[in-house]
Amino acid sequence: MRIAIGCDHGGIVLKPAVIGVLESRGIEVKDFGCYDENSVDYPDYALKVAEAVSCGECDKGIVLCGTGIGISIAANKVKGIRAGVAHDEFTAEMISAHNNANVLAMGGRIISPEKAAKMTAIWLDTPFQGGRHEGRVAKITAIEDKYFK
Numbered sequence: 001m002r003i004a005i006g007c008d009h010g011g012i013v014l015k016p017a018v019i020g021v022l023e024s025r026g027i028e029v030k031d032f033g034c035y036d037e038n039s040v041d042y043p044d045y046a047l048k049v050a051e052a053v054s055c056g057e058c059d060k061g062i063v064l065c066g067t068g069i070g071i072s073i074a075a076n077k078v079k080g081i082r083a084g085v086a087h088d089e090f091t092a093e094m095i096s097a098h099n100n101a102n103v104l105a106m107g108g109r110i111i112s113p114e115k116a117a118k119m120t121a122i123w124l125d126t127p128f129q130g131g132r133h134e135g136r137v138a139k140i141t142a143i144e145d146k147y148f149k
C-alpha cells in the first residue's frame with residue numbers, strides 16, 4: 001500500500017507521528033510537503049495529495065492543517081476524493097466504516113501527535129461497512145458525476 005501525505009504549517013506538528021505509524025506497518029509514504037513551519041497555503045498540498053489518490057498513484061491520503069477543515073474542503077474538490085475530518089478515535093473509525101473516506105484529515109491545532117497516530121491506525125484498520133452505507137456513498141459519487149465535467 002502507498003499513502004500520500006500533505007500538510008501546511010498548522011498541521012506539520014502531526015506529520016512525524018503519522019508517518020511513524022505508516023512506516024511501522026511497512027506502508028510506502030509519499031510525502032508531498034510542506035517540510036517546515038513557514039507559512040504556506042493548504043490548498044496547494046491538498047491538491048497534490050488528492051491528485052495522487054484520484055489518479056491511483058497512491059491508495060489513500062492523509063492531509064493535515066490547523067483544523068483539518070480547510071485542507072479537507074480543498075481535497076474534496078478533486079474527483080473521487082472522500083476526505084473526512086476526524087478529531088478523535090470515534091470519528092476516525094466512522095469516516096472509514098460509514099463514509100469510506102479515502103483521505104483522512106486532521107488538525108494540528110486540535111489534537112496531539114499521539115492522538116493523530118492512534119487515529120491513523122484506527123482509520124487504516126477499520127473496513128468500510130458497506131450495506132446501507134454503500135448506497136449513500138454511491139449518492140455522493142452521483143453528485144460528483146453530475147457536477148464534474
Ligand code: RB5
Nearest residue numbers: 010065066067069070071
Ligand atoms: C492556517 O493558519 C490555517 O488557517 C490552516 O492551517 C487551516 O486550519 C485551515 O483550515
